[in-house]
Amino acid sequence: MFEKLKSAFSSAAQTLTERSLSEKELAELMAKLELDLIENDVAFDVVKGITDRLKVELQEEKIRRRSDMAHLVKTRLKGSIQAAFSNVETIDIFERIEATRRESDRRPFVVLFLGVNGSGKTTTVAKFAKLLANKGFSIVISAGDTHRAGAIEQLSEHSGRLGIKLVSQRYGADPAAVARDGVNYARTHKIDVVIIDTAGRMQTSTNLMDEMAKIVRVVKPDLKIFVVDALTGNDAISQATKFLEFTGFDGVVLTKVDADAKGGAALSIVSETKKPILYLGIGQEYDDLVPFIPETFVSNLFENSS
Numbered sequence: 001m002f003e004k005l006k007s008a009f010s011s012a013a014q015t016l017t018e019r020s021l022s023e024k025e026l027a028e029l030m031a032k033l034e035l036d037l038i039e040n041d042v043a044f045d046v047v048k049g050i051t052d053r054l055k056v057e058l059q060e061e062k063i064r065r066r067s068d069m070a071h072l073v074k075t076r077l078k079g080s081i082q083a084a085f086s087n088v089e090t091i092d093i094f095e096r097i098e099a100t101r102r103e104s105d106r107r108p109f110v111v112l113f114l115g116v117n118g119s120g121k122t123t124t125v126a127k128f129a130k131l132l133a134n135k136g137f138s139i140v141i142s143a144g145d146t147h148r149a150g151a152i153e154q155l156s157e158h159s160g161r162l163g164i165k166l167v168s169q170r171y172g173a174d175p176a177a178v179a180r181d182g183v184n185y186a187r188t189h190k191i192d193v194v195i196i197d198t199a200g201r202m203q204t205s206t207n208l209m210d211e212m213a214k215i216v217r218v219v220k221p222d223l224k225i226f227v228v229d230a231l232t233g234n235d236a237i238s239q240a241t242k243f244l245e246f247t248g249f250d251g252v253v254l255t256k257v258d259a260d261a262k263g264g265a266a267l268s269i270v271s272e273t274k275k276p277i278l279y280l281g282i283g284q285e286y287d288d289l290v291p292f293i294p295e296t297f298v299s300n301l302f303e304n305s306s
Contacts, residue, residue: 005040037051041233043268078298081298091223091251107187110223112224113195119200123158140167142195143166147175149201199211213246224276225252226243253278279292
């Protein structure tokens, strides 16, 4: 995963450490690094922040030995990436659920999943349900996608395989009402977590985005998770910023990461939204949902670099 992004950083570090560069050559190298990062789905503003800081620091530093330059380049590039994650909130989902479960009124913890068509949202709902079940939480799933043909059947198949209760209505029903039904069922049956699936919608459709905002107002979810396909490139940033505007989501699941050799979407989404990536989807099986660990992501980008 993320081999192309790793290669872009490695190439820049190697060039900078091989010889002393003139101001013109340094500018040309920064321009190439910018292009490489943009081609690997890193948002333009993020790219400029990385290269502008690196250029200034390299011009200001007086490096005598090539080994010093190697250390500086690696440190500065790595520090720029780490900075993108440093001010982002860390969310411990399991602790939040436990805290809600300890409350005296025994209300369910409500998780709302959002995203565009084709992002892998419904499959991610099933994976997340399996993850919570493995932790010992009781769960009900609410089939809030009442628009897409086959969506309810797909979720019904997943819930049946996992042995998890599904609350659903007919196609065309009010998604907010279906979501509320799931919450009411969970409250009545003292279930720990309600997971609400929603219809995929393009961020350019104002009516559908308003409908999604209505669901948020009705059920007041404890956690709103935006699901985005890592392979959509820079459109992932457009999706994330618009969904954030309408829903104020709390965190992100990045899907299809096993097929993503670029890796820029992860860095860009965090930089642009200031929201954490919670999990990565790395396959089609129910257990193919793994925690995103920023330290590991950054380390992997720079392992074996100069």
